[in-house]
Amino acid sequence: RAAAREGRGVAVTAVTGMDTSSAAGLGGADPQLQRFIEVETQKQRFQQLVHQMTELCWEKCMDKPGPKLDSRAETCFVNCVERFIDTSQFILNRLEQTQKSKSAFSESLSD
């Protein structure tokens, strides 16, 4: 598992060379290339999340693979994606809140 994750990170980094924030450094030489890197990095982030969610939602929504994806499973996948994004947003929002309040983050973790 860890090796696979590392492989993915390497694949993305190797292919895109860097993340968007440092793309400006390379792009300085060629704005067309910089734009290309930004676009491809964005696309790749999308792809990676689709891979990740498909894997997660497969565990939750698929029992026995049948001759087609039935409507119940399809609905489950759609819900799964929505709830995953909701979860991600919830975590970011709450993190922001707990860091804003005067108690330290580690204190609120022990709640």
Added chain:
Amino acid sequence: MESGFSSDFGSDFSSGGGGAGGKLDPGLIMEQVKVQIAVANAQELLQRMTDKCFRKCIGKPGGSLDNSEQKCIAMCMDRYMDSWNTVSRAYNSRLQRERANM
């Protein structure tokens, strides 16, 4: 698998990167990077699909893949692709909705 990918990536890049007089053509590089990205995504998909379908279809590993196991794997592959496409569409819709709300 990782080493196979990195060697493909390395050789393709070095063979096409230089043109006449060693001048780098950005268009060519962009096309090659796009290809490498597509390859990486296909490998990613295959790796996860193999993992999931092995878990679903293979019980106690026997001396070979019997007919029912092979049928299961074939169906599993198609269902995994269906799932991937469903997730991709759902995620895309969600992103568009988020953008519209901004």
